[in-house]
Amino acid sequence: MLNFKExxxxxxxxxxxxxxxxxxxxxxQNLYDPCHYMLQLGGKRIRPSVCLMAAALFSExxxxxxxxxxxxxxxxxxxxxVHDDIMDEAPLRRGKPTVYKQYSTTAAILSGDVxxxxxxxxxxxxxxxxxPAVLSLFNQTAIEVCEGxxxxxxxxxxxxxxxxxxxxxxxLKTAVLLAASMQMGAICAEATQxxxxxxxxxxxxxxxxxxxxxxxxxxxxxxxxxGKQIGGDIQANKKTFLAINAQAKxxxxxxxxxxxxxxxxGEDKLNGMLHIYQQLGVDATCKQAIELYTNKALEALELISxxxxxxxxFVQLLNFLMNRNF
Amino acid sequence: MLNFKExxxxxxxxxxxxxxxxxxxxxxQNLYDPCHYMLQLGGKRIRPSVCLMAAALFSExxxxxxxxxxxxxxxxxxxxxVHDDIMDEAPLRRGKPTVYKQYSTTAAILSGDVxxxxxxxxxxxxxxxxxPAVLSLFNQTAIEVCEGxxxxxxxxxxxxxxxxxxxxxxxLKTAVLLAASMQMGAICAEATQxxxxxxxxxxxxxxxxxxxxxxxxxxxxxxxxxGKQIGGDIQANKKTFLAINAQAKxxxxxxxxxxxxxxxxGEDKLNGMLHIYQQLGVDATCKQAIELYTNKALEALELISxxxxxxxxFVQLLNFLMNRNF
Numbered sequence: 001m002l003n004f005k006e007x008x009x010x011x012x013x014x015x016x017x018x019x020x021x022x023x024x025x026x027x028x029q030n031l032y033d034p035c036h037y038m039l040q041l042g043g044k045r046i047r048p049s050v051c052l053m054a055a056a057l058f059s060e061x062x063x064x065x066x067x068x069x070x071x072x073x074x075x076x077x078x079x080x081x082v083h084d085d086i087m088d089e090a091p092l093r094r095g096k097p098t099v100y101k102q103y104s105t106t107a108a109i110l111s112g113d114v115x116x117x118x119x120x121x122x123x124x125x126x127x128x129x130x131x132p133a134v135l136s137l138f139n140q141t142a143i144e145v146c147e148g149x150x151x152x153x154x155x156x157x158x159x160x161x162x163x164x165x166x167x168x169x170x171x172l173k174t175a176v177l178l179a180a181s182m183q184m185g186a187i188c189a190e191a192t193q194x195x196x197x198x199x200x201x202x203x204x205x206x207x208x209x210x211x212x213x214x215x216x217x218x219x220x221x222x223x224x225x226x227g228k229q230i231g232g233d234i235q236a237n238k239k240t241f242l243a244i245n246a247q248a249k250x251x252x253x254x255x256x257x258x259x260x261x262x263x264x265x266g267e268d269k270l271n272g273m274l275h276i277y278q279q280l281g282v283d284a285t286c287k288q289a290i291e292l293y294t295n296k297a298l299e300a301l302e303l304i305s306x307x308x309x310x311x312x313x314f315v316q317l318l319n320f321l322m323n324r325n326f
Numbered sequence: 327m328l329n330f331k332e333x334x335x336x337x338x339x340x341x342x343x344x345x346x347x348x349x350x351x352x353x354x355q356n357l358y359d360p361c362h363y364m365l366q367l368g369g370k371r372i373r374p375s376v377c378l379m380a381a382a383l384f385s386e387x388x389x390x391x392x393x394x395x396x397x398x399x400x401x402x403x404x405x406x407x408v409h410d411d412i413m414d415e416a417p418l419r420r421g422k423p424t425v426y427k428q429y430s431t432t433a434a435i436l437s438g439d440v441x442x443x444x445x446x447x448x449x450x451x452x453x454x455x456x457x458p459a460v461l462s463l464f465n466q467t468a469i470e471v472c473e474g475x476x477x478x479x480x481x482x483x484x485x486x487x488x489x490x491x492x493x494x495x496x497x498l499k500t501a502v503l504l505a506a507s508m509q510m511g512a513i514c515a516e517a518t519q520x521x522x523x524x525x526x527x528x529x530x531x532x533x534x535x536x537x538x539x540x541x542x543x544x545x546x547x548x549x550x551x552x553g554k555q556i557g558g559d560i561q562a563n564k565k566t567f568l569a570i571n572a573q574a575k576x577x578x579x580x581x582x583x584x585x586x587x588x589x590x591x592g593e594d595k596l597n598g599m600l601h602i603y604q605q606l607g608v609d610a611t612c613k614q615a616i617e618l619y620t621n622k623a624l625e626a627l628e629l630i631s632x633x634x635x636x637x638x639x640f641v642q643l644l645n646f647l648m649n650r651n652f
Contacts, residue, residue: 031476083439087432106413106479109435113409113442114472120446121465124458132454135461139447146440150357153432 001056001310004317008049014067015039015074023118034103034111035118038078041094047181048074053313054185054199057306062189065126069134069184072122075115076138077177080145082112087153116142130187137187141180148173161244167208175207201300202314209293210321215240216286219274231270237262241289245282246273254280294322327382327636330643334375340393341365341400349444360429360437361444364404367420373507374400379639380511380525383632388515391452395460395510398448401441402464403503406471408438413479442468456513463513467506474499487570493534501533527626528640535619536647541566542612545600557596563588567615571608572599580606620648 002010019025024036048070055066084090085098086108092098100108119138126134151169155161182203186196217226218233219242233240250258254276261272277283297318301311328336345351350362374396381392410416411424412434418424426434445464452460477495481487508529512522543552544559545568559566576584580602587598603609623644627637 028473028476028480030480031473083435087435105431109409109413110472110476113439114469116439116442117465117468117472120461121469124462124465128454128458131457131461132450135446135457136450139443139450142443143440143447146436146443147354147357150354150436154354154356 001313002053003313004049004053004320007052007056007313008045010062011045011048011052011067011070011074015071018071030103030107031111031114034082034099034107035115037102038082038099038111038115039075041096043078043094045074047077047177050178050203050317051181051185053317054182054203055189056185057189057199057304057310057314058186058191058195059189063127065130066185066188068122068125069188070181072119072138073177073181073184075119075122076142076145079112079115079119080149082108082115084149087149126188130190133187134184137180137183141176144172144176148176155239158239160247161239163241163244163248166239166241166244170211171204171208174211175204178207178210179203195304195306198300198304202297202304205293205297205300206318206321209290209297212241212286212290212293213322215242216283216290219277220283231273234270234273235265241286242277242282245285246277246280249280249282250276290322294318327639328379329639330375330379330646333378333382333639334371336378336388337371337374337393337396337400341397344397356429356433357437357440360408360425360433361441363428364408364425364437364441365401367422369404369420371400373403373503376504376529376643377507377511379643380508380529381515382511383515383525383630383636383640384512384517384521385515389453391456392511392514394448394451395514396507398445398464399503399507399510401445401448402468402471405438405441405445406475408434408441410475413475452514456516459513460510463506463509467502470498470502474502481565484565486573487565489567489570489574492565492567492570496537497530497534500537501530504533504536505529521630521632524626524630528623528630531619531623531626532644532647535616535623538567538612538616538619539648541568542609542616545603546609557599560596560599561591567612568603568608571611572603572606575606575608576602616648620644 019036019039024032024039026032051070051073052062052066055062081093082099085093086100086105090098091101096102098108099111103111123131123135123138148169148171151165152173155166155169179200180203183196183200186199191199215233218240219231221230223230232238233243237243246258247255257272258276261269261276264272298315301314304311345362345365350358350365352358377396377399378388378392381388407419408425411419412426412431416424417427422428424434425437429437449457449461449464474495474497477491478499481492481495505526506529509522509526512525517525541559544566545557547556549556558564559569563569572584573581583598584602587595587602590598624641627640627644630637
């Protein structure tokens with residue numbers, strides 16, 4: 001069984017092959033250069049890799065249409081990043097200028113659009129017997145990702161966000177695509193509907209746990225382990241799981257203190273916020289939630305009726321993702 | 327045989343039914359309200375109507391999946407308008423504020439994205455036997471439409487545009503979607519590949535002729551017949567078929583005069599340009615081109631082996647579109 005890293009390499013090889021065949025290298029250049037730029041920024045290729053892993057879970061051989069499904073989710077994911085960066089006015093992505101900064105907003109809109117369509121184009125190569133199921137799943141997921149992005153933007157304008165609404169938002173914005181990537185691999189590998197649904201459940205809960213852990217690490221991680229500066233969410237007053245829980249749990253005095261800190265910048269703000277988070281115990285609440293969703297993921301994986309050693313790459317991935325130091 | 331207007335009514339009825347069932351009425355409202363707004367701005371529904379017409383050309387009964395194909399092309403077309411209006415900074419669409427003006431650029435980007443995905447979602451309802459062919463055609467077309475939009479924007483930055491590049495641009499930006507709408511209807515109605523290809527050729531050439539006629543009427547139409555002010559393209563120095571032909575044919579003196587007129591505004595500019603167009607005979611050149619593509623369209627229609635009376639709605643449509651007064 002290939003592990004995550006090996007599958008990621010397999011996918012990267014497939015992607016390079018498509019690029020050599022001319023993917024995003026044709027005319028008009030002003031349309032395709034930004035697509036190429038975005039793709040070569042790299043990233044961990046998590047979604048396509050788990051798509052391949054899910055196929056390998058149910059079948060000895062990973063057929064070419066699984067690679068096309070993997071490519072579809074990767075292109076779709078990159079399309080959403082290109083457009084999200086415009087909406088969020090983000091200057092950098094993976095340490096490089098975002099597409100709209102490097103080219104223009106117009107270029108980023110149209111190039112994003114064509115990347116989305118190229119994602120669908122990959123689905124053409126899916127075995128016709130599986131195409132209706134794969135297309136439906138992909139459509140539903142793509143719609144949910146847009147809904148998640150909208151809720152995320154809506155929340156930034158709201159005074160109060162309920163915890164369950166926040167979980168629903170990250171489910172839509174992040175988790176469903178990870179889950180669907182796995183289910184697509186499973187469908188192509190001829191898993192039964194029930195088995196395919198279970199790997200979706202695994203991916204969904206892992207995705208939620210992963211996002212919650214991201215929230216946690218931004219406040220309580222270490223810079224070496226996380227690979228970026230701690231406290232970015234706090235400085236930006238982002239409505240993370242920690243922030244909305246702190247707001248919900250704070251008494252009147254603490255609420256005033258939270259409001260005061262929000263107006264600040266720098267170390268004082270960070271330390272003040274972390275202190276309140278700990279006083280209110282939202283760090284523990286977050287850890288509990290991470291554990292809850294991690295366990296749900298493992299339960300779903302448990303129910304999949306293939307030999308245990310086949311599941312090892314997924315268990316490893318979960319451990320790897322969830323044990324980023326904290 | 328239902329004519330264009332009757333098919334347009336059939337489609338409108340189907341669209342209303344979907345809206346009653348909740349299309350673009352759910353949550354998050356900030357995502358779906360702009361989609362609903364765009365759709366209810368109306369329009370002539372040309373693409374979905376010709377999709378239904380093409381199915382009726384080859385089959386007694388128009389099945390529900392043809393309506394879904396029609397819906398897919400209409401949603402896709404509306405998505406492109408939403409994004410094009412951002413890129414072109416257009417304030418009005420069908421006399422109302424464009425989506426990005428009415429809501430925001432962010433809203434227009436994300437709502438456009440989800441409309442595009444909803445277009446693909448409609449394809450789920452296409453008979454599985456036809457889905458691979460329909461999906462491939464739709465993908466190819468969608469990519470070409472993006473390429474056409476990019477070329478159109480590129481041309482505005484170029485000093486000189488060759489006539490054949492201009493024709494290629496309008497083929498991509500406008501004609502292929504009309505053509506594909508017809509071919510999708512034909513495929514769903516189980517036309518042979520050859521027959522489906524012919525109705526595509528009909529639509530493609532009609533689309534090019536139609537766009538050229540649009541260029542012609544903007545300069546040489548009458549305000550009553552065209553329904554908008556004459557000379558909009560001239561005032562905006564748009565690179566139309568007339569403009570690029572005039573530039574190509576002008577001698578040194580006329581080229582200077584063209585440059586001078588471009589800097590002006592208002593009636594003097596319009597009259598000056600029209601005078602040069604007539605002196606150079608680009609009005610006649612444009613009419614010849616329109617006739618050429620109209621004849622190509624009719625030849626393709628001729629070759630379709632169904633009884634002549636079945637083709638009547640297409641002949642009527644062509645006459646209706648091409649005999650807008652000039």
